[in-house]
Amino acid sequence: MSRYTSATPADREQMLAAIGVDSVEELFEQVPEPLRLGRELALPAGMSEAEVYERLAELAARNADAEEQVCFLGAGMYDHYVPAIVDAITQRSEFLTPYTPYQPEISQGGLQAMFEFQTAMSELTALPVSNAGLYEGPSSVASAAYLAIAASKGRRRFVVSRGVHPHSRETLATYSVGYGAEVEEVGLEDGLTDAAALAAAVDGETAAVFLQSPNFLGAVEDVEALGAAAKEHGALLVVAVDPMTLGVLKPPGEQGADIALGEGQPLGNRLDFGGPSFGFFCGTEELMRKMPGRIAGETDDADGRRGFVLALQTREQHIRREKATHNICTAQALNALAATIHLAWLGREGFRELGELLLRRTAYARERLAATPGVELLHEAPVAREIALRLEAPVDRVLERCAERGIAAGYPLGREYPEHEDGLLVAITERRTRTQIDDLAEALGAAIAACGDLPVHTTGKSPQGVH
Amino acid sequence: MTKLAEASYPDDLLYHDQHDWARLEGDEHAVFGITWYAQDSLGEVVFYDPPEPGATIDKDSSYAEVESVKAVSDVIAPMSGEIVEVNEALADAPEKINEDPYGEGWLVKVKLSAPKETDALLGADEYRKLLDA
Numbered sequence: 001m002s003r004y005t006s007a008t009p010a011d012r013e014q015m016l017a018a019i020g021v022d023s024v025e026e027l028f029e030q031v032p033e034p035l036r037l038g039r040e041l042a043l044p045a046g047m048s049e050a051e052v053y054e055r056l057a058e059l060a061a062r063n064a065d066a067e068e069q070v071c072f073l074g075a076g077m078y079d080h081y082v083p084a085i086v087d088a089i090t091q092r093s094e095f096l097t098p099y100t101p102y103q104p105e106i107s108q109g110g111l112q113a114m115f116e117f118q119t120a121m122s123e124l125t126a127l128p129v130s131n132a133g134l135y136e137g138p139s140s141v142a143s144a145a146y147l148a149i150a151a152s153k154g155r156r157r158f159v160v161s162r163g164v165h166p167h168s169r170e171t172l173a174t175y176s177v178g179y180g181a182e183v184e185e186v187g188l189e190d191g192l193t194d195a196a197a198l199a200a201a202v203d204g205e206t207a208a209v210f211l212q213s214p215n216f217l218g219a220v221e222d223v224e225a226l227g228a229a230a231k232e233h234g235a236l237l238v239v240a241v242d243p244m245t246l247g248v249l250k251p252p253g254e255q256g257a258d259i260a261l262g263e264g265q266p267l268g269n270r271l272d273f274g275g276p277s278f279g280f281f282c283g284t285e286e287l288m289r290k291m292p293g294r295i296a297g298e299t300d301d302a303d304g305r306r307g308f309v310l311a312l313q314t315r316e317q318h319i320r321r322e323k324a325t326h327n328i329c330t331a332q333a334l335n336a337l338a339a340t341i342h343l344a345w346l347g348r349e350g351f352r353e354l355g356e357l358l359l360r361r362t363a364y365a366r367e368r369l370a371a372t373p374g375v376e377l378l379h380e381a382p383v384a385r386e387i388a389l390r391l392e393a394p395v396d397r398v399l400e401r402c403a404e405r406g407i408a409a410g411y412p413l414g415r416e417y418p419e420h421e422d423g424l425l426v427a428i429t430e431r432r433t434r435t436q437i438d439d440l441a442e443a444l445g446a447a448i449a450a451c452g453d454l455p456v457h458t459t460g461k462s463p464q465g466v467h
Numbered sequence: 468m469t470k471l472a473e474a475s476y477p478d479d480l481l482y483h484d485q486h487d488w489a490r491l492e493g494d495e496h497a498v499f500g501i502t503w504y505a506q507d508s509l510g511e512v513v514f515y516d517p518p519e520p521g522a523t524i525d526k527d528s529s530y531a532e533v534e535s536v537k538a539v540s541d542v543i544a545p546m547s548g549e550i551v552e553v554n555e556a557l558a559d560a561p562e563k564i565n566e567d568p569y570g571e572g573w574l575v576k577v578k579l580s581a582p583k584e585t586d587a588l589l590g591a592d593e594y595r596k597l598l599d600a
Contacts, residue, residue, distance in 0.1 A: 289514065312538075313537075314513075314514075314534045314535075314536075314538070314539045316512075319537070319538060320539050323539075357506060
């Protein structure tokens with residue numbers, strides 16, 4: 001089947017003749033004169049394919065990317081190596097082109113892939129039920145909130161740590177307006193969720209407590225201990241996790257989480273433009289019928305052969321309508337497939353080894369960076385793959401200078417955490433070599449020294465006013 | 468394949484036009500469930516979400532949900548009252564609603580708050596007429 005078709009003037013003549021009409025204009029005769037534009041659309045002249053290519057290449061060249069700059073940017077999405085086998089499978093048109101391919105008669109491959117994805121996430125989080133994916137991390141958090149309202153039979157209060165990703169907290173706040181729910185934030189102390197404040201904030205009206213580990217500042221939280229407050233008041237414990245750390249950190253399901261979810265991008269998906277990616281969502285058996293999203297199930301066909309279908313569809317909008325657990329119709333199935341291939345390629349051993357590599361490299365980076373003049377650790381809590389630093393120079397100026405040297409040094413914490421205006425979040429992946437880390441340390445040191453006596457607490461504008 | 472009940476509408480029950488039945492027990496209590504027609508329309512029942520004992524239910528309002536593979540149905544209360552007992556056996560064997568809708572597939576036992584509400588209910592013949600219409 002041709003991938004691209006167009007109509008020639010001769011084709012148009014033929015079509016017009018077939019329907020007995022003299023011109024295309026005749027088809028619009030019913031549109032009243034005052035509503036017509038009366039002129040051609042103000043579009044630039046068409047370009048040839050080669051000209052379009054040149055134009056797009058020119059626009060694209062204005063962006064720096066992770067191939068061009070050494071990327072220490074993290075803050076929720078990470079520059080991991082995506083093996084070629086991922087594209088080799090996801091670019092197959094059977095996977096790439098269909099929209100909502102859920103009919104078991106013709107989508108066994110896709111449904112099987114979803115089932116395997118669910119199995120993998122379930123094993124990694126140590127929670128028995130997983131859906132086939134949601135849109136991304138932050139909206140998955142908001143979906144968990146909706147589930148918590150139903151599961152608690154109407155409680156409408158959420159308690160969320162400031163360690164949870166700012167985008168997730170913002171999304172939760174946005175959705176909570178629609179839910180008629182109240183959100184209370186609990187602050188961080190030395191990089192970790194303030195346990196006493198959390199315990200004080202949770203009460204009998206709380207539907208769910210939201211934590212993230214590692215949190216936004218890179219610190220690994222004691223989820224089990226913090227979660228006790230939720231258990232005490234019958235609130236759900238929802239934990240957002242970085243899936244790449246699940247090979248080495250204790251899974252949320254073993255720490256008392258009722259729901260484990262998060263941003264799936266680190267598995268099998270490149271940074272791209274900050275998406276598309278997928279969210280994963282796993283829960284306990286008790287919550288199974290309240291789960292959002294598509295769920296693939298395993299069954300036998302009429303001849304007794306193993307097959308896959310969508311399961312528990314009575315949760316979904318095409319059956320339960322306004323009482324559905326979610327309105328998602330598509331899933332980010334292609335991105336979830338990429339994750340599944342990546343995990344299969346790594347294997348259990350490989351996944352754990354990769355996690356250990358991240359721990360070792362991060363430990364090295366932490367030591368190296370903390371030893372750099374003008375750089376201090378923002379907190380001493382244990383980390384897995386991301387380090388929060390404090391710089392003795394304006395962060396944005398330092399970032400500019402590092403960018404000139406071809407290094408995207410990290411994420412400026414001051415953007416989301418005003419109390420850490422001097423903060424920089426540095427992410428480590430297996431692509432960040434020892435040499436690159438040494439270069440980063442050197443670049444940071446040089447940049448900070450070059451800023452001289454500039455006060456740290458500026459608006460981030462350089463003297464030329466360039467931000 | 469679950470053994471389905473024969474199409475039947477016992478004469479000793481009272482019926483609501485939303486396909487629910489009531490069996491009076493004494494002056495103040497009744498047992499409710501869904502009729503043969505309702506379970507047949509739903510198909511194989513896979514889940515019953517019961518109300519809590521002690522909950523108040525109102526005539527003509529939904530008090531529970533019955534879920535089959537392809538549909539979810541509100542269960543309508545034929546009469547008003549307070550739930551005194553819920554059929555726990557359905558948690559593990561929801562298919563009893565298909566197999567024995569008037570016996571082992573009973574849904575709730577209720578202490579009636581307005582026993583006169585029976586005046587608004589249908590007898591077996593009237594209910595059968597409604598189905599044939």
